[in-house]
Amino acid sequence: MAVDYSLYLITDRSFLNGRNLKNVVEESILGGATMIQVREKNISTREFYKVSLEVQEVTNYYKIPLIINDRMDIAQAINADGVHLGQDDMPLTIARKILGKDKIIGISAGNLEEALEAQKNGADYLGIGAIFFTGTKKDIDVPIGIEGLKLIYDKIDIPAVAIGGISEVNFKEVLNTGIDGISVISAILGKDDVKSAAKALRL
Template sequence: MEIDYGLYLITDRSFLKGRDLKKVVEEAILGGVTLVQVREKDISTREFYNVALEVKEVTKHYKVPIIINDRLDIAQAIDAEGVHLGQSDMPIKFARKILGKEKIIGISAGNVKEAVEAERDGADYLGIGTVFYTGTKKDIKTPIGIEGLKEVCNSVKIPSVAIGGVNETNFKEVLSTGVNGISVISAILGKDDIRQASKNLNSK
């Protein structure tokens, strides 16, 4: 499967201000989003399943891949294109056994060691960061910055997306490091005009 990592949207319903998630995701895709990750914290499995299924209706219509954050069971249940795992989630080799070779597995990496290990273990892509301070990750250590991003990106051959505080004012500098794309939450979902926000960030 050929994946375009250029503009990678991570969902966070706390930014929606009462707006419909399906409609917001559709507007984001129409503005240029190429990949959607459904990320949910502190909700039941049933609710996560329902949210993911709703988003998949939109992504399937526009032929945009859908990735599920952390939850292999949800990814399997809705037949998502893949899953994104953090450093404290299930090891890649076991995730691969469960999901099979056809599915995409992304891994979060904050340094060269984590990136090299993820590539060696069979990750399809990396989410590198956190690049800058961000309101959506309260527990992060010091951001790696542009130089750190460049170093991690250049340590592997698999595709990578930059995550953490990437927005319309810094995304061009971020893309100059060699990453394949940018991963955003508030830079799209926090805006009033979702489609225009996506267009503004479109790395094309």
């Protein structure tokens, strides 16, 4: 599967306001989302599995990569296209042994050291950020900003998406760094018309 990182949507059901996640994901893909990550923080393993399967029906239909956040077991259970791991999750080298060479493994990087380490260990892509202040990550002291993003991206050789506080107001500035894509949550899911919101984030 060819991977297009242009518009990487991360799910967060707290933004749905009663809407169906599967439908919202489909609308976002129709609007231009090129990659979907299922991210669930406070639900049971069984529920996470169920939600992931539902989203996978849509991503399989549209041939869009499905990434599972953090949970290697869920990724394996549904045979997802890959996982996204944070700095405190399973070490990348171990994750690769478990999942195999054909699965996509992304790593969150907040500085150049983390980015180079992930690249050295065989990450397929990086999620670099937070670029701006964001409501979905409460533990960020100082965002790295556009300059921080450029500093990291210019020194790596693997694809990367920018994440953190990216919206229809600032996304062009982010893409002007040459980054492979942007990763968003509320900029799509927080809108009434997710299809139009996704379209608005495509150059």
